[in-house]
Amino acid sequence: MASVMDVALKPIERKVEEGIPLGIDDGLTLFRTPDVHSLGRMAKAAKIRKSGRKVFYVLNRYINSTNVCYAGCKFCSFAADEFKEKARVVRMTADEVFQKTLETGANFNQLHIVGGHDPRQLSLDYWLPLMRRVKERLPHVQLSLFTAAELEYMCKRHRMSFADMLAELKAAGLDNINGGGAEIFADRVRSQICPNKVGAENWLAIHEEAHRQGIASNATMLYGTIETLEERVDHLIRLRESQRRSPGYNAFIPLAFHPDGNELNDCGWTSGLDDIRMFAVARLMLDNFDHIKAYWMIQGLKVCQVALEFGADDMDGTHGSTDEELIYHSAGTQSGQYVDDREFRRLIQEAGFEPVRRNSTYEEFDWDWTPPELVPA
Ligand code: SF4
Structure with a gap:
């Protein structure tokens, strides 16, 4: 590797x-170095x-099944009272979620659903039959459902421990917990x-318990609001320690704050360089x-393509073909709702890498893999 220009990066x-x-000081040096090219080379070497x-x-289906939420997070443009x-409320029945899941056929490997803290939807009565129904019709599809925030809310409502809740969900087919809420x-x-x-x-405790039960997960960080660089580095170190205590995180996903339509709009947009x-x-x-x-939906396809030179090795998913992503679209993202998998492959190849189709747990598939016939209803 070419040597770094900023001497502070050498150690x-x-x-x-x-x-x-x-450590913390190393992370701060990395965030502050003016030598962005060396930073990128180091990260790319680590990725390789x-x-x-x-x-x-x-290839996935992405659905926000409800935006009703009472948590009142200040950075959120998605939640509706x-x-x-009333005009903004999206609250799907279990049947509607099931129909949307099948809307674009069976050729996908992951169903990704997150939503608000909706008292009518976050209950085992809603989710367990729906999960079993999806697994019966689409046994090849991995269920990537909930964030730790939704799971904690559901545990409170059912007066259940994290372990008992996760065991019920795993028995119904939960493969992966989404990384949001961190x-x-x-x-x-x-x-x-x-x-x-x-x-x-509790966010960390829920993920660690999920890993102990064989449920995989991802982790995120929302950056670009009022946090300091020290707090960003601290967040990363806490995740690294959590992974050491109870391995099971697959991917880390940095989420850039989007300011439209929420109380933190004076924080503005993150920059491409950040x-x-x-x-x-x-x-x-x-x-x-x-x-x-x-995650192309957040930083945009073009920044994400450049991110591949800066250590990223995943571009997320196709999302289906309709208009289900509401979280970032409510907050001003200019990204579309759907990316063709051919476009992913083109962008990845153009950046000099090899595109690989995966599922939630990173099993690999040929690009033209197709699932067996849909199991009859
Ligand atoms: S970020 Fe999630 S928990 Fe917070 S208000 Fe929005 S939907 Fe609710």
């Missing part, structure tokens, strides 16, 4: 090459050691931007995470 480069986990020239994507904002773990930030949702301790730094720092800090995901 960090040595640590990375020797497999020594980076993890996954070679592979860059992953998934069911009484005061925001920034630091109490200073959480108490200001999302005081009513799951705290850092975005690619975020991917690179995450790749270097999270030495025990296999994958760093550049």
